[in-house]
Amino acid sequence: MLRVDDLHVYYGGIHALKGIHLEVNEGRIVTLIGANGAGKTTAIRAIVGLLKLNAGSIVFRGSNITDLPTHQIIRQGIAVSPEGRHVFQNLSVFENLELGAYNLRTAEFQEQLEWVFSLFPRLQERRVQVAGTLSGGEQQMLAFGRALMSRPKLVLLDEPSLGLAPLVVQEVFRAIEEVNRQGATILLIEQNAMAALTIAHYGYVLETGKVVLEGPGAKLLKDEQVRKAYLGE
Amino acid sequence: MTNTIFLQQLVNGVSVGSLYALVAIGYTMVYGILRLINFAHGDLLMVAAYAAIFGMGIFSNSWIAFPLAIIITGCIGILLDRTAYKPLRNAPRISLLISAIGASFLLENLFLVIFGGVPKPFPRPDFFASVIDIGALRIPVLTIYAPIITILLFLGLLYIVYRTKAGKAMRAASRDFETTRLMGINLDRIIALTFLLGSCLAAAGGIMWAMKYPQVNPFMGIFPGIKAFVAAVLGGIGNITGALVGGFLLGLGEIMIVALMPELAQYRDALAFVILILVLLFRPRGIMGETIVE
Numbered sequence: 034m035l036r037v038d039d040l041h042v043y044y045g046g047i048h049a050l051k052g053i054h055l056e057v058n059e060g061r062i063v064t065l066i067g068a069n070g071a072g073k074t075t076a077i078r079a080i081v082g083l084l085k086l087n088a089g090s091i092v093f094r095g096s097n098i099t100d101l102p103t104h105q106i107i108r109q110g111i112a113v114s115p116e117g118r119h120v121f122q123n124l125s126v127f128e129n130l131e132l133g134a135y136n137l138r139t140a141e142f143q144e145q146l147e148w149v150f151s152l153f154p155r156l157q158e159r160r161v162q163v164a165g166t167l168s169g170g171e172q173q174m175l176a177f178g179r180a181l182m183s184r185p186k187l188v189l190l191d192e193p194s195l196g197l198a199p200l201v202v203q204e205v206f207r208a209i210e211e212v213n214r215q216g217a218t219i220l221l222i223e224q225n226a227m228a229a230l231t232i233a234h235y236g237y238v239l240e241t242g243k244v245v246l247e248g249p250g251a252k253l254l255k256d257e258q259v260r261k262a263y264l265g266e
Numbered sequence: 267m268t269n270t271i272f273l274q275q276l277v278n279g280v281s282v283g284s285l286y287a288l289v290a291i292g293y294t295m296v297y298g299i300l301r302l303i304n305f306a307h308g309d310l311l312m313v314a315a316y317a318a319i320f321g322m323g324i325f326s327n328s329w330i331a332f333p334l335a336i337i338i339t340g341c342i343g344i345l346l347d348r349t350a351y352k353p354l355r356n357a358p359r360i361s362l363l364i365s366a367i368g369a370s371f372l373l374e375n376l377f378l379v380i381f382g383g384v385p386k387p388f389p390r391p392d393f394f395a396s397v398i399d400i401g402a403l404r405i406p407v408l409t410i411y412a413p414i415i416t417i418l419l420f421l422g423l424l425y426i427v428y429r430t431k432a433g434k435a436m437r438a439a440s441r442d443f444e445t446t447r448l449m450g451i452n453l454d455r456i457i458a459l460t461f462l463l464g465s466c467l468a469a470a471g472g473i474m475w476a477m478k479y480p481q482v483n484p485f486m487g488i489f490p491g492i493k494a495f496v497a498a499v500l501g502g503i504g505n506i507t508g509a510l511v512g513g514f515l516l517g518l519g520e521i522m523i524v525a526l527m528p529e530l531a532q533y534r535d536a537l538a539f540v541i542l543i544l545v546l547l548f549r550p551r552g553i554m555g556e557t558i559v560e
Contacts, residue, residue, distance in 0.1 A: 115445060
């Protein structure tokens with residue numbers, strides 16, 4: 034569904050991505066794990082056109098999206114829940130969700146809205162509240178829900194567990210699995226390698242801008258190198 | 267001062283203030299999105315006035331000429347963004363500011379070259395020319411129409427900004443460009459819309475300004491432009507309701523100070539700058555501005 038080949042990005046004078054490749058197959062949860070500064074977020078930003086590539090190609094559902102502007106990449110069916118959530122603090126929960134569905138028609142919007150509210154009932158309770166006043170966990174649900182509003186075929190989730198209490202992390206990960214069960218493909222960026230690999234079908238390990246290891250999630254979980262470096266054993 | 271004169275001045279102040287308000291809204295909208303003081307904004311007043319003169323020359327009907335002039339000015343506002351600001355989207359803000367000043371000089375001198383420096387009379391349609399008597403008051407209808415038109419346009423703007431999808435995208439973009447783009451929103455279109463709306467309001471202000479002071483020349487936009495900028499700062503730059511309030515307050519303040527202290531009449535134009543300095547010193551976020559934590 035998504036195929037990234039030989040991606041090179043220079044970012045602020047640093048060779049941040051040194052030829053990474055990854056593939057996300059339809060219906061899967063694929064995770065990209067790695068330490069801080071490994072280039073995970075850079076990879077996401079490059080995929081959706083927020084960063085300029087120095088080399089490489091990105092193909093989504095058979096069409097080349099490498100040099101498209103961000104809004105056109107999004108319209109092909111990719112949604113992003115960015116690192117640090119970035120909900121629109123000055124808008125209400127409902128308005129945030131509306132913007133997530135910017136390119137949908139009204140009838141489709143209603144349908145998506147009901148679905149997102151069923152995943153995150155808390156958002157329904159808070160629909161008129163200004164997003165800036167939500168708790169961190171609620172903001173994460175909003176960022177995730179907002180991404181889902183566009184009826185995406187592929188959802189890129191950047192560090193959804195960052196700074197959240199363990200119970201909330203569980204809730205978010207349950208939602209990720211649920212969304213995946215209902216047909217959306219997920220590319221999950223995580224520092225929380227344990228949680229990510231537990232739910233992922235496939236994983237890539239990123240180190241200083243390179244993919245150093247890849248394999249099915251369960252296999253990576255057992256990998257000695259991974260256990261040492263990321264699971265703290 | 268008699269009550270009659272006081273009332274007369276009050277009405278005048280509201281009327282002048284409404285014109286500042288119309289122009290101030292454009293400043294504040296562009297600032298809200300690009301964090302740019304669009305110094306060429308005041309010149310759009312002048313562009314609108316010339317466009318209206320031309321329209322009147324061709325159609326001799328203000329119902330066609332004025333809306334057309336507003337639309338043309340709106341398009342020039344978009345063109346301004348495309349040529350002067352869009353290429354600098356990722357440049358430091360100071361470059362943008364310099365580009366704005368350059369664009370302002372360009373517009374003024376371009377019109378000077380094309381139309382010459384001799385002021386042109388502005389054809390005031392009868393509809394706006396009459397005077398009505400209320401008791402002892404004699405008020406030109408324009409003085410009454412200006413604030414009414416301003417309020418109507420303002421309500422229309424509020425509707426767009428708060429009730430339409432594009433308006434919500436505008437408010438989102440004013441906080442976070444990247445995430446706005448991640449919603450599949452074409453950011454350049456949203457910015458263009460911002461310039462379009464702001465420029466149309468400035469054009470409406472410019473046409474009424476030209477009817478009030480019917481001498482049109484290439485530099486006529488400078489002073490009202492600067493004052494509208496002060497009004498926007500006074501109201502809280504970035505806040506459209508603030509711009510409206512700031513405009514009315516500045517207009518009222520100017521007229522009332524002169525009415526109450528006629529010996530200060532020569533300093534009328536200086537008042538705006540005194541207010542600007544005071545606001546920047548004591549309340550930089552203005553009356554309705556929020557403190558933005560960056």
